[in-house]
Amino acid sequence: MPTINRIIVIVFVLLSIGCARTYQARYVETSHFLDDYSLLKDGEDGDALLSFWKDGTNWAAYKKIILDPSLPASSLIPISMT
Numbered sequence: 001m002p003t004i005n006r007i008i009v010i011v012f013v014l015l016s017i018g019c020a021r022t023y024q025a026r027y028v029e030t031s032h033f034l035d036d037y038s039l040l041k042d043g044e045d046g047d048a049l050l051s052f053w054k055d056g057t058n059w060a061a062y063k064k065i066i067l068d069p070s071l072p073a074s075s076l077i078p079i080s081m082t
Contacts (some may be wrong), residue, residue, distance in 0.1 A: 025049060 028049045030037055040050040 034040075037050075040052055043049055043051050
């Protein structure tokens with residue numbers, strides 16, 4: 001019986017950790033990836049902190065979009081060609 005209680009406690013702890021609340025950053029540090037950060041605008045509550053929206057884009061003409069996640073340069077592994 002004690003084994004079942006331990007399993008129940010472990011499952012409860014894992015479920016409660018998985019449902020933990022996340023917080024959005026309050027500020028953004030620029031990485032000098034862009035030449036001109038003035039094109040980025042402050043986001044609304046719940047949006048990204050900085051975003052770029054091209055004026056005149058007809059979003060109704062799009063049926064699908066592709067979101068390609070970008071990786072920070074520090075996570076890239078250099079490949080040496082020997």
